Amino acid sequence: MIRIREQNEKIKQRRADVQADEDAFKKTQEAERVKAAKTKKVQENIDRTREQNARRKMEKIQTREWDSGKPARDWKPVKKPEDGEDADKAPRQSIGIRGVSRGGRGRGRGRAQRTSAEASAETSEEPKAAEEVQSPPETEAAVDWTIGAVPDCTARGRRTGTLSVTSTMGRGVLLTSNLPQLQNLIKRDPAAYKEEFLQQWNHYNSIRQIFQISPDEQAQHFRELVTFIAQVAQCYPKETAEFPSHLSTLLLENYGTLSPDTRKSLVQNLVMLRNKDVITSIVLLKTLFPLLPRTTSTTLRALIRKTILSDIRTANLRTKNHKLNRAVQAMLFGMVERGMDAEVVGDKGKLRAASGMPAQNATQNGGEAMWAIVLTKELWKKGIWNDAKTVSIVALGCFHPVTKVQSASLHFFLGSDEENDDSDDEEEDEPDVKGLKHRREINKKTRSGEKKIRRTLKSFKSKQKRKADAFTPNFPAIQLLNDPQTFGEKLYDNLNRYDKRFSLDHKILLMQLLARVMGAHKLCVLGFYTYIMKYLTYHQLRIPAILVALAQSVHDLTPPDALTPVVRKLAQEFVHPGVGSEVIAAGMNAIREVCRRQPWAMEEDLLGDLVEYQKSRDKAVTAAARGLLQLFREVNPGMLKRRQRGKEASMTMAGGNQPLPFGHSTDAAVDIEGLVLLEDHLKALRAEEGIASGDENEDDEAAWEGWDVESSEDSDDSGGWMDVESDGEDLEISDSEDEGEKRPAKGKGKADVDADAESTQDPTPVEEAAANRISSLATTKILTPADFAMINDLRIQAASQAVERGAGSGAKRKLAALEAKKKALSQSGNIEDTFVSENDILGPRKKAKADYAERMASIEKGREGREKFASLKGKKSKAAPSSSTNREKARNKPIMMIIASGAVRSKKKASLRDKQQKLRAHIDRAKKSHH
Structure with missing residues (x-):
């Protein structure tokens, strides 16, 4: 209660202060009104005196003219030059009266303007009261007054003119009520109008305090003041230093109580301050980022999103603005990280309701993270950000508790957009490129036609490229993942732990991303193969996508022991006589893709059974079986039967070339393969440029070369048991060092064979040293991707x-x-x-036979646009009844009449030249119709 009373007292005190400021402002306005009234009264006295003097002058002149019989004068107004008007083009400003003759009678032009002497004489006759009247102060606006007489004087008498008096208020009152004019004047001369600006600034502070308490009061006037101060803030940087923070505080703390117009106005003024370099990009983005998940206005959300993207793109236009990028990435990372502690809800309604988590909190947390992911994806797509930190932000979103955020992050790595456009509309808009080219060949060639075809082809290619990119995985982002092994293990843990909370579509997204990360980085997440086995059934929904994920996850470093049960399960579920041919083909193709990456996952007896399906009558099954057979002919023909290996595979096995088992290698890795070639290439380049190596380096290289020779000889002596052959047995598998050896011919003796073996197996020390030379380039230089x-x-x-x-x-x-x-x-x-x-x-796959419903639908589609469902043949179906054409009559003639016709006889009697011409014409027509 005490706190409430203190708060009420503070509110009352603030209202009292605001009311005092309002009273002071009203008193100032009242004083200005009184001053303006006094000025107006003095001006009226001056005008009245001048009017009396003018009447007297006019009476004298008219009396003089009527007495002399001269025509009357028309008194026309004399306009003063306005501000900025050329003085030479403006009318003369002397207090005179122009005489205008009556037109059409050819009389004299009338008396000219009076001389200065007459004017001074008449002025001296005026009452002294007029002379004593003082002119208005310089601060007041000048008063224009003119005399206009009656245009025509036909009767004898006195005609008096009328006075038109225009007065203006004081500058203070005018500028207080006209903010755009004051804004214009301040931009021209800020120092001269500083007092007026400070007055408006104090008024803004008063209105702002009232606005924070009750936003509905004076909202329009407050928006006008904010716009005015934002326009002239760069003219008074010290006085308006806290103005951007005022706008940010109003948007962030009082966003829910502001009207939509006020929100939009405040955001626009903040953007204006950024464009005028009054605030930095970081200050603006710190205000705009929290507004994205809170706003419900489509236009305001689009404005904020466009402003954020354009500001970051402009900052990174010429060079990378690393300071801004780090700050923005930290903000986006924090937006995603703030909701990570919540419980995973999933995307199933029952589990969402049973979780007990309020839907609003989940929506709010997910909304902030969702906008962070969307902005990051947009910046990556536009090529503004392409570093590992950007990928880390989206990678963190893959483990967000809100499923919508997870889905957006997964789609980023998979390369597919969630916002799918209408493919039907795109297909309708696609141009007929083939038809355009055909018409271009036939019609007249013009420049406009060429330009039209080029534009059409360009748009068609861009559409095709966009379609292809929409389904291309984002491999650069996958390669930039930090610690991909941990990322893959987290994905699998998320998939396995919340299996019952996620829908099948979401689980397939997780499987696809995990499989691609495993395949790209050659990871071993062995639990994934155990998890995916329960989905390997032919009646499972979206089973092709699951089989794709399985095949994509396998690589050459995957242990065959983990894949053998998976291959066996695929064969048992998909390849048996109780399922259709499409199921068998899909299962065998999946097995082939798995074995293409890891051939040792296949068992020999299972392979023999699968290959037998090449005798099937179904084309898809036969193609799948032959693909599996051809694969093992290339990678491991020893698993096939002798009659299934083929000629090339049999010759390869006869030569002793056998694939090494999993985990085996011919030689230990002692150097980077091909590094010696690079070293020799660099030495050759240095030699061409004339750069000689030092003596110490040459000595070191010679010492290393001697050590290489000795070490190789020692290894040969220690490993001599590998060269032992067995004369009594015909070995099918030979070691890698014995690949070049052949069995001795029948015509050679044992001594000749031994001599040949010694000559082939004992290379010279120089050749052996060159073959076993180890490059020292890796220890002296950091190898780049270009290397x-x-x-x-x-x-x-x-x-x-x-x-x-x-x-x-x-x-x-x-x-x-x-x-x-x-x-x-x-x-x-x-x-x-x-x-x-x-x-x-x-x-x-072959096209399936259409059922009754599909056939009827096709028939109904063909009937569209026809009046009757009958043939159009006959006279009654025509719009105007008529006889049949000659073409129809010739088609119905008897064959004997056609044989005796002149056209047939002329063909028989045609010359060779005529036949060649007809054949050439036929070929040309065929080519044109083909195009």
């Missing part, structure tokens, strides 16, 4: 030279592998070469 690209090119060049020298099939296979790897790296953005699609799983 690794150069290493790949040098390896391809070396392999090409080896093939040209006739090194053998091994060199050819190595060259093919290197070229394939380079092609895969260069086409990393191609959707077909980077990840599995649903079409790869489903395979080729």
Whole structure:
């Protein structure tokens, strides 16, 4: 109660202060009104005196003219030049009377303006009271008065003129009520109108205090004052230093009580202050970011969003503004992080209701994080931000408790937009490119037609590119993930823990992202394969997408023990006679994609059963079985039966080339492959440039070369048992060091074979040292991505030279592998070469036979636009009855009459030249119709 009383007393005191300020302002206005009234009264006395003097002058002149028989004078007003008007073009300002003759009678032009002597003489006759009247003060506006006489004087008598008096109020009263005029004057001369501005500033503070208590009072006047101060704030930076904070405080603390017009006005004035460099971008964005989730106005939300994006884009236009980017990224990260402590609700209605979490709080927390994700995605899409911090913001949103925020973050990495446009509308708007080209070939060639086709093709290509990009995964963002192993484990934990709270669509999104992260970074999250096995049934909804996620998660470092149960489950659920051919094809294609990445996951007996499906009558099943057979012919033909291996695979096995089991390697990794080639290339470049290496470096290299020779010899001596052969057994699998060896021919003896073996197995020390040389470049230089690209090119060049020298099939296979790897790296953005699609799983499918409903729908579609559902053949169906055409009659003629016709006889008697011309014309028509 005491606090309430203190608050009431403070409110009363504030209201009393505001009322005192209002009274002071009213007193000031009243004083100005009194002053203006006094000035007006003095001015009226001056005008009255001048009018009397003018009447006397006019009476004298008219009396003089009537007595002499001269025409009367028309007194016309003399206008004073206004501010800015050219003095030469303005009428003369002397107090005189112009005489105008009556037009049309050819009389004299009348007497000219009176001389200065006459004017002074008449002025001396005026009463002295007029001379004693003082002119208005300089601060008052001048009063224009003119005399106008009656235009025509036909009767004898006195005509008097009329006076038109215009007066203005004082400058203070005028500027107080006209803020735009005061704003214009302040921008021209800020120092001269500082007092008027301070008066408006004090008035603004008073209105602001009233506005904070009751926003409905004087809202329009308050908006006008705020706009006025924002316009002239740059002229008085010290006086208006706290003005931006006032607007921010009103928006952030009193947003709910403000009217929509007031909110929009305050935001617009803040943006104006930013455009005038009164405030910085960080100050503006700190105010606008919290407003996005709170506003309900579509126009205001669009204005705030556009302002944020344009401000950040402008700041990063020429160079990256790292200070602003770090500050904005910290704000966005905080917006996402503030709602992370809430409970995961999920997207199922029953579980949402059972969770006991208020829906409004979840919406508020999710709204702030949602806007942070949307803005981050927009900045990434426009290319303004492309660093790892941006990816970290969205990666944090993947674990937000609100499912909507999770979905937006997952779509960012998957590359698909949530806001799907109408594909039907886009298809209708697509131009007929083929038809345009065809018409272009036939019609007359013009420049406008060429430009039209170019514009159409350009728009068509851009639409196609947008469609392709809409479904392309965001691989750069996936590659920029910080600690991808932890990210993948969190995704799996989120998927496994809240399995019953998420819908199937949301779980598939999580599976797809986890699979792509595992495939891109070669992660091992083995629990994922156990989790996904429960969804591997042919009747599961969206099973193609689940199979795609499974295949995408496998890589060459995945343990085969974890994949073997998955492959067995796929075969049991999808490949058996109790399901349709499409199901069998999908299952076998999924097994093929898994084994393409890890061939050792397949069991030999299971492979034999699957390959037998190549004898199926269904095309899709046959294609899937043949694809699996061809895969194992390339990667591991030893698992196939002898008659299924093929010629090339059998020759490869006969040569002793067998794939190594999982986890085995031919040689230990002692150096980066191809680094020696890079070192030699750099030495050659230095030699061309004339840069010689120092003596110490050459000595060090010679010492390392000697150590290489000794170490290789020691290793050969210690590992000599690997060269032992078995004469009595025909080994099918040989070690890598024995690949070049062949079985001795029948015509050779044992001594000859031993001699050949010694000659082939005992290379010279120089050759052995060159082959086993280890480069020291990795210890002296930091290798960049450009260096690794150069290493790949040098390896391809070396392999090409080896093939040209006739090194053998091994060199050819190595060259093919290197070229394939380079092609895969260069086409990393191609959707077909980077990840599995649903079409790869489903395979080729034949068109299913239409049922009764589909056939009837097609018939109804064909009847549209027809008056009757009958044939149009016959006279009655025509609009105007008429006879049949000659073409119709010729079609119904008997065959014997056609044979005896002149057209047929002329064809028989046609010359070879006529036949060639007709054939050429036919070919030209066919080409045109084809295009």
